[in-house]
Amino acid sequence: MLGPIQDSWRENPITDPAEAYEVWSEHPYGVLLVCGRGVDVLELPQRLRGLLAFPEVPQVPLAMTAPPVRWLLVTATGSGALSGELARAGVRLHTAGAWVALPPTTVGFLSPQRWLEPPQHPGTRRLRTADEVQHGLLTALLRSRLGTGPGNDDEECPHGSPAPRP
Numbered sequence: 001m002l003g004p005i006q007d008s009w010r011e012n013p014i015t016d017p018a019e020a021y022e023v024w025s026e027h028p029y030g031v032l033l034v035c036g037r038g039v040d041v042l043e044l045p046q047r048l049r050g051l052l053a054f055p056e057v058p059q060v061p062l063a064m065t066a067p068p069v070r071w072l073l074v075t076a077t078g079s080g081a082l083s084g085e086l087a088r089a090g091v092r093l094h095t096a097g098a099w100v101a102l103p104p105t106t107v108g109f110l111s112p113q114r115w116l117e118p119p120q121h122p123g124t125r126r127l128r129t130a131d132e133v134q135h136g137l138l139t140a141l142l143r144s145r146l147g148t149g150p151g152n153d154d155e156e157c158p159h160g161s162p163a164p165r166p
Contacts, residue, residue, distance in 0.1 A: 013037065030105025036077055036096030040130040042137070043100070044071040045090040047146065054140035058128040062117040063103050066110035072100060074119060078130030083138055089146070091137065093130060 013034040014020045035041055044051065046069040051057060061074040082093040094100050103113040 030107075031102045032099045032105075033074070033102050035094045035098045035100065036080070038077055039127070040075050040077045040080075041094040041098075041100045042073040042075060042130060042133055043092040043094060044073065044137075046070065048089060048091070048141070050144060050146065051137055051140040054136070054143065056139040056143075057136040058133055059117065060128050060133060061115070061119040063113055063115050065113050066107055072102070072113075073133055074102075074127070075130040075133050076127040078132070078134070083134050085138055085141065086134060089141055091134075093134075095130070 033039060033041065049071060052062070052071065063072040063074070064070075065072065077095065080093075080095045082091065101107060101113065103115045106112040
């Protein structure tokens, strides 16, 4: 089962790159991102992929999960609230108390997740807040006419922790 290797992951997440390398090189574990401590993740269902092409949506690190395909947008921590319109469209916000698996993690027996827009080195580009990205997604959603009802790809999240509901 996919999960943190430390029982105290909420209180003491590994943030030192050398310590992370040591842990990950000794064990066959994936990469888990603890959310809400400077970084959040917005998760979009496959049917909303087209929103990512809209210029209103800020460019942020972007990963694709194994089937069922979902899009993970890595953002700076925002208000911790998800827009009702985005929630109805199937978007999930992973924030304080949640974690997500990042590439190259393999979930179950599926192919590994992969980066489409990998994160840059610290300091090269400012990470946009979840609120800024939500604003762009909402603008794109309204312009796209993709609707706000959940689609078939809105099954339970196969990776990471359950998303908080608004």
